[in-house]
Amino acid sequence: MESLGSTRRSFAPWADPKAKPYIQIENLTKRFGDFTAVDDLTLTIYEREFFALLGASGCGKSTLLRMLGGFETPSAGRILLDGQDLRGIPPYKRPVNMMFQSYALFPHMSVEANVGFGLRQEGMPKGQIAERVAQMLKLVKLEQFAGRKPHQLSGGQRQRVALARSLAKRPKVLLLDEPLGALDKKLREETQFELMDLQHELGLTFVVVTHDQEEAMTMADRIAIMEKGNVLQVATPPEIYEAPNSRFVADFVGSINMFEGKLREKGSRGSRIVRADGLALSADAPADAVVGEKVWLAVRPEKMKVSSARPDNAVNTMEGEVWDIAYLGDMTIYYVKLDDGMVVKASTVNSLRRIGEELTWHDRAWVSFAPDAGVVLAR
Structure with missing residues (x-):
């Protein structure tokens, strides 16, 4: 099997004008009374894509996911899956399954029974259910926990049970609503890569909702940034990070x-x-603005250099005072207050093993960045 890295590096159907989107969301709107949760939204997602909807709470991402799953009815617009209009099709008849943030496991059922619940509802023969459940438990590495109840499992194990149950019906699309939100930081980081491997192995389309930017950047092929029911930018993680289209x-x-x-x-x-x-x-960077207009030059902290002396032949150089310092082990973040009052953030990698910093609080410092470090934003 081709490695996940090489597959993700070459996977870019959105760049192929001949490629047909697998999921087409056209002018989709959802209103709750006077409140518009999703506002005339258009979006395309491709087969086998790991797609992330990223935004703050209340931006409409979970509402959009629920409309994909059939749990909410659009006020306007439509959703097509592989060319089929999903209008009027109930959740249990859609080739889509949803893994909820709460996991929604049945506490009185064993792991095995939880995973096979949907298959029993469909009337699948017992022998086939047992075979499918065994496959799913092996996939998520929970074979030895088949007889346990949810309360006898850790948070990470319960998350795997919910995932196995979601995959048991072999949906064409798996929807995940904040799937890692209940896990601690270390387990969340480990599970991100497990989800990527699973998605690659099964060849499914994953659509995940998250407010965690690192989670989206790690797992997704593309990310849609949402705010107030709108999509502001859809791009790959490097494009979102290095070439944002707005200050937001x-x-x-x-x-x-x-x-x-x-x-x-x-x-x-x-x-x-x-x-x-x-x-x-x-x-x-070019500027999409007219000369004389207000613009913003956006520069990431890791592209800023900070020093106690003015750097030789440096452009974009400013002087200020070290206002705060955050030592994080692998890196140190300096907050430098410029003479005009603006506080600039610069991060440096601690590549050398040493204790003590060249700069400390209230020292005078110089910050600078190269001309290719930033992007010019007009909005």
Whole structure:
């Protein structure tokens, strides 16, 4: 079998104009009284894609997932799965299954009975149910826990039971609503890779809802950033991180420094932005704005350099005072308050084994970044 890494590296059907989307969401709207949870949303998802809906609580991502599963009826618009309009088709007749955040396991049933519940509801013969349940438990590495009840399992094990039950009916699409939210940080990180391996092995389409940006960045082939019922950007994790299309996306995914100013020059070689204090900043990135308009130069903390002396021949250089320091073991984050009051965040990797920092609180410091470090945003 081809490795997961090589498969994900070559998987990009959205870049092929001949590829047909597997899930088509067209002008979808959902209203609850006067509140619009999903607002005229259009989105395409491809077969075998691991797709993430990422956004803050209340942005509409879970409502969208529930409409995909048939648990909510759209107020307007439609959803097509492999060319079939899902309008009016109840959840139990859709080739889709949903794994809920609460797991919704039956406490009085064994693990084995929980996994086979949906198959019994469908009237599958007992022998086939036993065979399918055994396959699912082997897949999630829970064979030895088949006879236990949910309360006898850890949180991670209960999550695997819910996953096995969701997969037992062999859906074409698996919907996961905050699937790792109940797990501790270390187990959540381990389970992310297990879910990726499972999705690759089974060849299914996964659509996951999460508010955890690291979770989405790790697992998804593409991410849709949502706010107030709208999709702001759909792109691969590197594109979302390195080329956000707005200040909201840039700020929501990872940490960011926003240098506000007026666009003074733009051209094929890049842009020049002048801040209110007169400092000119250079960027290799193009600007989708008119000269004279307000823009923001967005720079990630790891692309900022911080030092006790002014760097030689450096562009985009500013002086300030070390306002705060966060030592995280693998890296140190410096918060430098510039002379105009703006606080800039710069992170450095602790590649050398040492105790003690070159810079400490209230030291004067210089921060700088290369012209190719940032992206110019007009909104």
